[in-house]
Amino acid sequence: MAEFKLTNDTLRRMMAHMSRNMDKGLEGGPEKSTVAMLPSFVPELPDGTGDCLHAYFQNHAV
Known part of the structure; x- marks a missing residue:
């Protein structure tokens, strides 16, 4: 299990990398990031006045 223990610094770098790639994905799609x-x-918020699609699956509302 020791190989799965990461330092706080490593976790922070991973979080920053993921956050940057999510921002790039929002800005330009897969051309800019591997995270589309x-x-x-x-x-x-819903107020109950909209339309909805109600489906039944094996006699249970879904």
Whole structure:
């Protein structure tokens, strides 16, 4: 298990590398980063007035 123990410095460098690549993926897609990202957000909370698709699977609502 010792090979799986990483120093705090190594973990911080890995986090920074991952964060940079996620930002690059959001900016330019797979051409700029190996981590392809899709921008997504929730513009507003649901208020119950929208339409929805309701499906049944083996007599259970999904």
